[in-house]
Amino acid sequence: MASLDDLKKRISSVKSTQKITKAMKMVAAAKLRRAQENAEKGRPYSEKMNNIILNLSSGISDKENAPKLLTGTGEEKTHLCVVMTSDRGLCGGFNTNIIKKAKQYFQKILKENKILKIITVGSKGYDQLKRQYKENIIEKISFKDSKNINYFDADKVGKIIIDRFEKKEFDVCTIFYNQFKNVITQIPQEQQIIPLKTNEEKEASSNDSYEFEPEEDEILSNLLPKNISTQIFKAMLENSASEQGSRMSAMDNATRNAGEMVDKLTIQYNRSRQAAITKELIEIISGAESL
Amino acid sequence: MSEEFKVEIVNPEKSFLSKENVTEVVVPAFEGEMGILKDHISIISFLKPGIIKVYSKSEENKYFVEDGILEFKDNNLSILTSSIYNMSDLDRNKIDQIVKDAEKESSTDNIDDQKRYLIDQKIEVLKNLMLN
Numbered sequence: 001m002a003s004l005d006d007l008k009k010r011i012s013s014v015k016s017t018q019k020i021t022k023a024m025k026m027v028a029a030a031k032l033r034r035a036q037e038n039a040e041k042g043r044p045y046s047e048k049m050n051n052i053i054l055n056l057s058s059g060i061s062d063k064e065n066a067p068k069l070l071t072g073t074g075e076e077k078t079h080l081c082v083v084m085t086s087d088r089g090l091c092g093g094f095n096t097n098i099i100k101k102a103k104q105y106f107q108k109i110l111k112e113n114k115i116l117k118i119i120t121v122g123s124k125g126y127d128q129l130k131r132q133y134k135e136n137i138i139e140k141i142s143f144k145d146s147k148n149i150n151y152f153d154a155d156k157v158g159k160i161i162i163d164r165f166e167k168k169e170f171d172v173c174t175i176f177y178n179q180f181k182n183v184i185t186q187i188p189q190e191q192q193i194i195p196l197k198t199n200e201e202k203e204a205s206s207n208d209s210y211e212f213e214p215e216e217d218e219i220l221s222n223l224l225p226k227n228i229s230t231q232i233f234k235a236m237l238e239n240s241a242s243e244q245g246s247r248m249s250a251m252d253n254a255t256r257n258a259g260e261m262v263d264k265l266t267i268q269y270n271r272s273r274q275a276a277i278t279k280e281l282i283e284i285i286s287g288a289e290s291l
Numbered sequence: 292m293s294e295e296f297k298v299e300i301v302n303p304e305k306s307f308l309s310k311e312n313v314t315e316v317v318v319p320a321f322e323g324e325m326g327i328l329k330d331h332i333s334i335i336s337f338l339k340p341g342i343i344k345v346y347s348k349s350e351e352n353k354y355f356v357e358d359g360i361l362e363f364k365d366n367n368l369s370i371l372t373s374s375i376y377n378m379s380d381l382d383r384n385k386i387d388q389i390v391k392d393a394e395k396e397s398s399t400d401n402i403d404d405q406k407r408y409l410i411d412q413k414i415e416v417l418k419n420l421m422l423n
Contacts, residue, residue, distance in 0.1 A: 038304065038305075041304060041305035041306060042303060042304060042305070044299075044301045044306050045301045045302065045303050045306075045371060046303075048301060048362070048369050048371055049360075049371055051362075052335060052360060052362050052371075055335070055362075056335065150304075151302075151303040151304065151373060154303075155373075209333065210333045210334060210335050210364075211332050211333065211334040211335075212334070212335055212336070213320060213321060213322055213325075213334065213335075213336040213337070214321055214322065214336075214337070216335075219335060219336075219337060219360075222337065223360060226360075226373075230303065233303050
């Protein structure tokens, strides 16, 4: 059995861990509010962008010459997967969930004998994927240095993707991220961005005629690259809200577990202290009796 | 009948402006300035660098945009832009800064003509602003 001194040390160490997790929870809660606000503020832009593109693409008459970003290269040989994770750990199942989802997709692709290429955004994703898919990772991006998520960073990722697309390095591009639902629920998402998946139902409702200035295909070919950056930006915003939410609940759990542990250890400490006292008393009494 | 319609300007970070009661919006569309009144035909267009003027009955606001897309439909005007500034927030120093950045970009060689045109346009608009 552990000595009293050991128990005391244990208790104080658990208590200081609890302090850390509590502080992290507070910080995450404060950051979460901001991240959530940002995610909500960012939604109109990406929604509107999507709407415009839907309206445009449904109006396009000449599908043959439509931009490749919209219709694809006509092949599905090489898949590019952009896995978006966080740069920091200690956020519960946040990164693991994305990776799990992504790995399922990877396996499906590899089974079909297609070529898989991976870009990781965020260092945690790279750490988790490098063991198994090292030769598939073509680029790793991390925004550790930028404090807030900004459109500029998203644009950089978007440009990298488009650059590689134009060099015909891949045919299909999918991004993986966590969608923020609420503090306890984040849903890992896979979203195909090249070629753009258009929702058939929506197309039917929007057959109003538009006037275009300049020509529609010109607008479309300018808009599509922007849309990719926008979708990535949206994913980044959702991701950051999810990260903070996930961290908050993980740290909350950790704090509670630490509390339980302290209670248990304190009981054990008190019991053994009492046992030691009783033992001493017995020794004294039996010593006195023998006199 | 009222002659007012709704305008919404959004940038990636947030909804920049949302107003229900505007009477006219003048935008720097790709092929020239364009004024939009109520019941304009549905239109989608690009913006080039310039000034957006938003008129309502009581006031008039001006914004400087660098790029963007505009969609008008059912008396809803949406403008999507990645960089927009309220004119009243722009002072001389800030304009100077933007002009300098633009000039630097314009002096690099590896940009195409269309981009160069847009940058020159931006510089021109800003320089005009400085004169006033």
